[in-house]
Amino acid sequence: MRYLRKITLAQLPTPLHGMPGFRRALDFGGSIHIKRDDLTGLAAGGNKSRKLEYLTGDAVEKGADTLITAGGLQSNHCLQTAAAARKLGFDCHLVLGGKKPGQINGNLFLDLLAGASVHYTDRAGREKKMRELAEALREEGRHPYVIPVGGSNATGTVGYVMAMDELQRQLGLTGIPCDRIIVASSSGGTLAGMTLGARYCGFEGKITGISIDREKTGKHAFPPELAALGNQTAELLELDIRLTPEDFDLEYGYLGEGYGVVGENERKAIMMLAQTEGIFVGPVYTGRALGAMIDCIRKGKWKDENLLFWHTGDTAALFAYTGEL
Numbered sequence: 001m002r003y004l005r006k007i008t009l010a011q012l013p014t015p016l017h018g019m020p021g022f023r024r025a026l027d028f029g030g031s032i033h034i035k036r037d038d039l040t041g042l043a044a045g046g047n048k049s050r051k052l053e054y055l056t057g058d059a060v061e062k063g064a065d066t067l068i069t070a071g072g073l074q075s076n077h078c079l080q081t082a083a084a085a086r087k088l089g090f091d092c093h094l095v096l097g098g099k100k101p102g103q104i105n106g107n108l109f110l111d112l113l114a115g116a117s118v119h120y121t122d123r124a125g126r127e128k129k130m131r132e133l134a135e136a137l138r139e140e141g142r143h144p145y146v147i148p149v150g151g152s153n154a155t156g157t158v159g160y161v162m163a164m165d166e167l168q169r170q171l172g173l174t175g176i177p178c179d180r181i182i183v184a185s186s187s188g189g190t191l192a193g194m195t196l197g198a199r200y201c202g203f204e205g206k207i208t209g210i211s212i213d214r215e216k217t218g219k220h221a222f223p224p225e226l227a228a229l230g231n232q233t234a235e236l237l238e239l240d241i242r243l244t245p246e247d248f249d250l251e252y253g254y255l256g257e258g259y260g261v262v263g264e265n266e267r268k269a270i271m272m273l274a275q276t277e278g279i280f281v282g283p284v285y286t287g288r289a290l291g292a293m294i295d296c297i298r299k300g301k302w303k304d305e306n307l308l309f310w311h312t313g314d315t316a317a318l319f320a321y322t323g324e325l
């Protein structure tokens with residue numbers, strides 16, 4: 001494996017522990033553990049910290065002084081990028097899809113506390129706006145570094161290849177069994193990195209991605225995209241592994257009313273985990289993914305398997321949903 005420059009932003013390894021109260025409440029025959037990437041320790045925590053360790057490493061290598069990225073109004077990725085930028089002495093520009101809301105709360109509030117420059121644009125215009133910002137900054141003699149939505153390019157995805165190595169070590173040290181990982185999936189870097197990492201480090205369990213916003217059918221299918229991202233990452237790392245779309249297991253049945261819309265699935269999951277374990281999943285990603293896991297367990301889908309829910313963050317976004325919860 002090729003060495004890539006990395007900047008430490010996260011407190012690793014993140015905790016891995018059981019959820020006895022949650023498991024009892026579900027009356028489930030197998031074990032249920034949780035991997036706490038909500039506790040990465042950068043801003044409000046979350047999976048983007050791992051990607052940003054490699055993305056900022058690359059930015060430093062390239063002599064950048066400003067980070068530019070994009071996401072939704074309550075993007076966890078944008079908040080973590082803003083926090084990473086400030087920690088490393090970079091400026092930060094965030095392109096957020098949507099109109100400036102009347103009330104500034106949740107992650108957006110924290111973006112502003114961190115002093116990020118926020119630009120509002122429609123969702124479709126985000127890429128163009130990032131390019132324009134980069135261009136304007138270059139003309140001023142600055143050195144911008146553009147990070148794609150969700151940090152899901154090959155460099156960012158390396159963070160989750162390494163995360164699987166971390167998990168394998170933890171499983172080995174603790175003897176915790178794991179037949180299946182369940183994780184929220186959206187821009188794909190997390191799932192692609194984990195699937196590649198599983199092959200790299202010999203993890204033999206399954207990995208099930210819960211699609212947060214991608215439809216099963218449509219113009220662009222998700223698994224080929226995930227395989228391509230995994231393969232670009234393998235090439236970057238000089239690994240001899242190649243993935244195919246069939247390597248990805250995805251559940252598409254939990255899209256609800258769409259991205260960022262909290263429904264019964266999310267509401268119940270958030271409260272069930274809070275009330276059995278004192279742990280909070282978020283409204284957009286982890287609440288949806290945990291709700292999917294609960295539903296699959298109740299339908300007898302993964303009977304007696306040893307499950308691991310990978311908590312990818314999203315907690316601070318809860319504060320933007322107080323009216324809906």
Ligand SMILES: *Cc1c(COP(=O)(O)O)cnc(C)c1O
Nearest residue numbers: 076186187188189190285312313
């Ligand atoms: C971004 C995000 C995800 C999805 O990760 P991708 O790599 O974009 O698929 C899951 N959970 C949370 C909390 C996120 O912020």
